[in-house]
Amino acid sequence: MKSLSLATPNPMLTTPVQKLGLALLATSVFYILYEGLRLKSLPAEPLTLLAFFVLITGLWLFLRDERIDFSKNTNSLAVWMRSLSARGIWGWLVGIVLTEFYVCLYWVPQYMAGMIQLFDPFSQVFRHKPADQWFVYGAFYTFFVLVMGVRFIFKYRHSRYHLVRTISVMFFQLGFSFLIPGLLLRLQEPELYFTYFWPLAYSNATPDTWSWQSQTSIGAWFFFFGLAMFFVGTPILTYFFGKRWYCSWVCGCGGLAETAGDPFRHLSDKSLKAWKIERWMIHSVLVFVVAMTALLWINVVTGRGLLGSASEGFYKTYSFLIGAAFSGVVGVGFYPLMGSRVWCRFGCPMAAWLGLWQKKASKFRITSNGGQCISCGNCSTHCEMGIDVRAYAQQGQDVVRSSCVGCGICATVCPRGVLRLEGSDKDIPERTTQKRTVHIKLEDVKML
Amino acid sequence: MHIVILGNGISGVTCARFLRKLSDHDITIVSDESDEFFSRTALMYVYMGHMRLRDTMPYEPWFWEKNRIQRVRARVERIDFQQKKLLSTEGNSIGYDKLVIALGSQSNKFGWPGQDLDGVHGLYHLQDLEAMERHSAGLSADKAGGRAAIVGGGLIGIEMAEMFHSRKIPVTFLVREKAFWNNILPEEEAEMVTRHIKEHHIDLRLETELKEILSYNALPEGKGTCAAIVTNKGETIPCGFVGLTVGVSPNIGFLKNTALETNKGVLVDEHLQTNLPDVFAIGDCAELREPQNGRRSIEAIWYTGRMMGETAAYNLIADLEPQAQRSIANRPTFGKPMAGKKSKIENRKSYRPGIWFNSAKFFDIEYQVYGDIRTQVPDIQSTLYWEHPNGKKSIRINYEHESGKVVGFNLMGVRYRHEVCTQWIQEGAPIETVLQQLGLANFDPEFSTQYEAEIVAIYNRQTGKNLILKQRRGLSAVLEFLTH
Ligand SMILES: Cc1cc2nc3c(=O)[nH]c(=O)nc-3n(C[C@H](O)[C@H](O)[C@H](O)COP(=O)(O)OP(=O)(O)OC[C@H]3O[C@@H](n4cnc5c(N)ncnc54)[C@H](O)[C@@H]3O)c2cc1C
Ligand code: SF4
Numbered sequence: 001m002k003s004l005s006l007a008t009p010n011p012m013l014t015t016p017v018q019k020l021g022l023a024l025l026a027t028s029v030f031y032i033l034y035e036g037l038r039l040k041s042l043p044a045e046p047l048t049l050l051a052f053f054v055l056i057t058g059l060w061l062f063l064r065d066e067r068i069d070f071s072k073n074t075n076s077l078a079v080w081m082r083s084l085s086a087r088g089i090w091g092w093l094v095g096i097v098l099t100e101f102y103v104c105l106y107w108v109p110q111y112m113a114g115m116i117q118l119f120d121p122f123s124q125v126f127r128h129k130p131a132d133q134w135f136v137y138g139a140f141y142t143f144f145v146l147v148m149g150v151r152f153i154f155k156y157r158h159s160r161y162h163l164v165r166t167i168s169v170m171f172f173q174l175g176f177s178f179l180i181p182g183l184l185l186r187l188q189e190p191e192l193y194f195t196y197f198w199p200l201a202y203s204n205a206t207p208d209t210w211s212w213q214s215q216t217s218i219g220a221w222f223f224f225f226g227l228a229m230f231f232v233g234t235p236i237l238t239y240f241f242g243k244r245w246y247c248s249w250v251c252g253c254g255g256l257a258e259t260a261g262d263p264f265r266h267l268s269d270k271s272l273k274a275w276k277i278e279r280w281m282i283h284s285v286l287v288f289v290v291a292m293t294a295l296l297w298i299n300v301v302t303g304r305g306l307l308g309s310a311s312e313g314f315y316k317t318y319s320f321l322i323g324a325a326f327s328g329v330v331g332v333g334f335y336p337l338m339g340s341r342v343w344c345r346f347g348c349p350m351a352a353w354l355g356l357w358q359k360k361a362s363k364f365r366i367t368s369n370g371g372q373c374i375s376c377g378n379c380s381t382h383c384e385m386g387i388d389v390r391a392y393a394q395q396g397q398d399v400v401r402s403s404c405v406g407c408g409i410c411a412t413v414c415p416r417g418v419l420r421l422e423g424s425d426k427d428i429p430e431r432t433t434q435k436r437t438v439h440i441k442l443e444d445v446k447m448l
Numbered sequence: 449m450h451i452v453i454l455g456n457g458i459s460g461v462t463c464a465r466f467l468r469k470l471s472d473h474d475i476t477i478v479s480d481e482s483d484e485f486f487s488r489t490a491l492m493y494v495y496m497g498h499m500r501l502r503d504t505m506p507y508e509p510w511f512w513e514k515n516r517i518q519r520v521r522a523r524v525e526r527i528d529f530q531q532k533k534l535l536s537t538e539g540n541s542i543g544y545d546k547l548v549i550a551l552g553s554q555s556n557k558f559g560w561p562g563q564d565l566d567g568v569h570g571l572y573h574l575q576d577l578e579a580m581e582r583h584s585a586g587l588s589a590d591k592a593g594g595r596a597a598i599v600g601g602g603l604i605g606i607e608m609a610e611m612f613h614s615r616k617i618p619v620t621f622l623v624r625e626k627a628f629w630n631n632i633l634p635e636e637e638a639e640m641v642t643r644h645i646k647e648h649h650i651d652l653r654l655e656t657e658l659k660e661i662l663s664y665n666a667l668p669e670g671k672g673t674c675a676a677i678v679t680n681k682g683e684t685i686p687c688g689f690v691g692l693t694v695g696v697s698p699n700i701g702f703l704k705n706t707a708l709e710t711n712k713g714v715l716v717d718e719h720l721q722t723n724l725p726d727v728f729a730i731g732d733c734a735e736l737r738e739p740q741n742g743r744r745s746i747e748a749i750w751y752t753g754r755m756m757g758e759t760a761a762y763n764l765i766a767d768l769e770p771q772a773q774r775s776i777a778n779r780p781t782f783g784k785p786m787a788g789k790k791s792k793i794e795n796r797k798s799y800r801p802g803i804w805f806n807s808a809k810f811f812d813i814e815y816q817v818y819g820d821i822r823t824q825v826p827d828i829q830s831t832l833y834w835e836h837p838n839g840k841k842s843i844r845i846n847y848e849h850e851s852g853k854v855v856g857f858n859l860m861g862v863r864y865r866h867e868v869c870t871q872w873i874q875e876g877a878p879i880e881t882v883l884q885q886l887g888l889a890n891f892d893p894e895f896s897t898q899y900e901a902e903i904v905a906i907y908n909r910q911t912g913k914n915l916i917l918k919q920r921r922g923l924s925a926v927l928e929f930l931t932h
Contacts, residue, residue, distance in 0.1 A: 080498065082497075161893045161895050372751075372805065372816070376499075426923075
């Protein structure tokens with residue numbers, strides 16, 4: 001079966017124009033990195049601007065040919081035959097560049113000095129503040145969510161569900177994670193991100209945060225708003241809509257995964273083993289963050305007793321391991337290698353919390369349409385969360401999984417119309433029990 | 449006891465799974481095609497790069513070991529029904545106590561000159577996909593003779609057309625009928641698909657048949673690679689690949705003229721047993737002696753294979769003495785045990801596939817059918833047909849005009865609920881009730897437009913009635929309806 005090894009990236013479907021586009025892209029990225037890495041400032045001179053122009057042109061040339069056949073609703077575009085999306089050389093290159101970017105961002109921002117300087121005028125005008133590495137990051141992040149969001153909408157344009165939810169993530173990213181925090185700074189208010197709650201934003205509920213946020217009324221309000229979203233908002237919203245109200249409609253991490261991460265969604269691991277690891281990891285992180293936050297508060301209340309330095313060490317470990325290394329470096333850097341939702345699936349404590357409610361008390365499920373499944377595997381392959389959707393669908397069983405972010409791609413790629421995201425309060429405890437393709441009922445065969 | 453299943457397709461594997469749910473017998477699956485069970489229906493997606501071959505495999509490799517289902521890779525060339533053993537081409541033999549024959553189908557060839565040339569292939573087995581892959585490298589739009597010719601306008605033919613199309617390989621598609629698949633689809637739907645095929649720039653030749661396949665001149669007939677096809681209209685079309693997709697038939701060549709009774713397929717009774725004790729046949733290769741009313745004796749589709757596999761598993765166990773059942777039923781390893789320690793299956797179960805359903809996808813247009821939809825509406829039936837102005841969606845409901853009973857649904861580009869449609873048909877629900885409740889059947893994604901009101905309007909126009917759509921799409925109402 002040699003020639004069936006389509007798993008090996010076979011860039012045959014990359015057109016000459018796309019190759020040119022990729023070459024331009026690579027050259028300009030290289031130049032920008034080189035200039036930025038020289039530790040000096042990245043000069044806002046014509047050559048730099050040209051580099052950015054070339055970068056965008058290259059990207060455009062590549063994307064332009066992504067879908068040549070406008071009449072067709074091809075959903076997955078031969079993803080396993082392209083180097084970029086099938087862990088080929090382009091995939092690895094992009095993975096390495098992204099990873100390096102995150103390493104710089106978190107630990108050696110001085111390497112980004114040039115880039116930061118470049119963004120300074122923009123930051124000054126917009127926020128009345130000099131740019132820092134986080135401003136650069138936020139700008140890039142938003143840019144990618146918007147550009148790749150447009151691409152996503154175009155790719156799935158025959159589906160109104162994808163249109164609506166993609167506009168939603170683009171709106172929340174641009175408005176709530178970029179414009180509003182910047183405007184708050186401009187107004188001399190604290191820089192607040194209204195769509196990130198503790199424990200995803202793990203520092204949001206710490207005593208330190210309280211001490212500076214409580215100085216302004218909006219800060220104090222936000223502190224309690226975040227907690228209310230965790231304790232009250234999440235259970236209620238998840239009851240009605242499932243976890244998706246947050247993960248694939250609002251959240252910025254999810255927003256990036258849904259847009260920029262879309263070409264890599266099929267790279268998630270579908271094995272049972274991965275599922276087992278996932279459950280251990282994600283719940284451990286939740287326990288970790290709760291314990292950490294609790295310790296910090298106990299510390300304050302008990303007036304810095306024995307726990308004092310230990311709990312801070314705890315906090316530092318968390319922010320290094322989970323906050324930076326996991327959510328950033330692995331979470332996004334490894335998109336082209338492990339898929340777009342590694343962080344959401346294995347690490348995010350907010351996802352763990354949402355998942356608990358989705359599993360136990362939600363109207364939401366993915367319904368399987370009777371016996372129509374042909375076990376083709378499109379749904380499982382393109383599940384970014386690595387859920388083996390087919391395992392349920394081929395038994396006519398509805399899918400209720402705490403990790404499901406409700407992106408709806410399984411239902412879109414299913415060639416037999418088997419899956420539907422929906423909700424009902426009539427059968428919440430029995431959502432998982434029906435088995436409808438079982439052709440012979442137990443009563444029929446008279447089991448004694 | 450040793451149960452051997454010959455064939456690892458959906459029917460054989462389903463049978464093995466249910467046998468394991470119900471019992472603790474030794475189970476062996478024999479196949480010559482692949483070690484792992486894969487989804488034949490997904491072959492096209494492997495070629496198109498949507499999935500890797502391993503993504504089409506519904507079970508991970510550990511599954512077989514954990515459930516103690518033994519797999520043997522061998523081509524069986526003879527079955528000794530007397531001695532109860534299978535003999536492979538390598539000369540090995542496998543003994544059985546009970547045998548399930550699940551050999552599937554093979555692609556039809558109707559004796560055309562040149563049909564065995566290299567580059568002439570059906571699409572059924574993995575090896576066919578490999579052949580397509582091998583030949584595709586030499587095909588392209590800017591080469592003379594760089595096109596693929598596909599003969600036969602069925603479901604596999606259109607899949608093949610889509611496959612080549614996805615790699616920008618030009619396709620000529622010969623279809624014997626006046627419109628694509630109009631021997632199954634009603635006229636409007638067949639027209640819709642025909643239009644859709646043409647929109648994809650497929651060179652569709654209707655009412656055209658294959659006469660012969662030519663190879664390069666110098667070679668003696670039957671040798672070498674295909675170079676062109678000649679149609680019954682006398683046209684010669686150069687091509688580097690010929691896809692023969694003129695249907696499939698049971699793959700039971702080596703079982704003809706043995707103790708086993710066969711016709712087109714292996715003949716089975718309603719319990720899926722053959723004329724021989726301890727030998728069952730299921731899936732594409734089985735031919736029912738007495739099919740259920742309105743059904744065909746061979747239905748070579750995924751769903752029937754799955755239902756047959758399950759039925760055969762029950763009947764194999766039901767045949768056993770209570771004692772044998774009992775001792776074995778307490779160590780089920782697959783999922784939750786269906787039969788507890790003291791359970792016993794008393795009776796054999798007849799194969800009753802119930803209301804007909806099927807589905808397919810024609811390029812971008814999904815197709816679902818429930819119940820009795822014929823190309824020509826019988827005299828006692830009326831049809832309600834709605835088509836979207838974009839010509840890519842339609843809903844058809846057929847009903848008996850005397851009694852009003854709904855008999856079938858045909859959907860293009862619209863998804864309907866299997867259970868709801870089945871229940872209406874089974875109960876013979878009156879068309880007017882169905883129309884008012886039609887939203888119950890809608891299975892399209894959230895936010896998508898619902899067209900049920902338009903069908904009701906068509907009915908009102910046709911009959912002068914004044915019905916109103918009372919139920920829109922929604923799961924709660926469906927659950928209530930299904931459990932009422
Ligand atoms: C491209 C394609 C698309 C399809 N799409 C659909 C669809 O959308 N919906 C639908 O309902 N149906 C579809 N079908 C039909 C469906 O796949 C078949 O009905 C189904 O797979 C038959 O299953 P089976 O278990 O009876 O046999 P098979 O899957 O054919 O399994 C039989 C196995 O036995 C092996 N075998 C045969 N002879 C021997 C021997 N002598 N020794 C050892 N092993 C042997 C074969 O190699 C094969 O592996 C499609 C078929 C094809 C080819
Ligand atoms: S994509 Fe649809 S038909 Fe294919 S395995 Fe999933 S549910 Fe079944």
